[in-house]
Amino acid sequence: MKKINGVIFDMDGLIFDTEAIYCKSNVAMAKEYGLKEYDEAYYRTEIGLSEEHAYQKYLTDYAYLPEETIQQFFKESRSKVSKTFKENGAPLKPGVVELLIYLNQENIPCIVASSNTRVAIDQLLEKANLRDYFVDTVSGDEVTHAKPHPEIVEVAVKKLNTKASETVMLEDSLNGIRASFSANVPVIMVPDLIAPDEEALEKVYAVKKDLFEVKTLIEEK
Secondary structure, three states, rough: OOOOOOEEEEOOOOOEHHHHHHHHHHHHHHHHHHHOOHHHHHHHHHOOOOHHHHHHHHHHOOOOHHHHHHHHHHHHHHHHHHHHHHOOOOOEEEHHHHHHHHHOOOOOOEEEEEOOEEEEEEEHHHOOHHHHHOOEEEEEOOOOOOOOOHHHHHHHHHHOOOOOEEEEEEOOOHEEEHHHHHHOOOOOOOOOOOOOOHHHHHHOOEOOOOOOHHHHHHOOO
């Protein structure tokens, strides 16, 4: 990896410990709507998907339910979590503030590129007072193709005005790793709910247990 001139942050499971919140809420609500076998293991299969792709996955996996039921589950589950984010925010992942402070001190621009919605990104960043650390954000509803397509990463690189080879992506999900790899942007994985599999290990530059370790790696560059 060359000198790092820009950093792209995924959001859910990377900046914020949101995946656990989504999982707990969705599992509880799935029981109310009759989505059988929707448990933590099932939730993990949708990590890294865009909202549109997650919805289509529900339609396929729970085809025995009326589409209206899936629509209502999708709407209410997202609304419930959105309310939580607006009122309480979400816990920060270890090392995120320290890493952002360091990158800002070194004048290395940072950007968020998340499959989540613009509303969710704004709510969480503002609640945590992190917005000023980022030059910009890219949401899943602002691109045509969701991860694992490289579009969201390519848009982020363009907004950073850096070379792909001199930018690094921080990710926790396989779809994000695939997107970064396809965009020729080196990617560092910080696992959240899912451990790296063989494909992830082949495509990442490094795997670090938390953002403190990422900070150390970047400092050494």
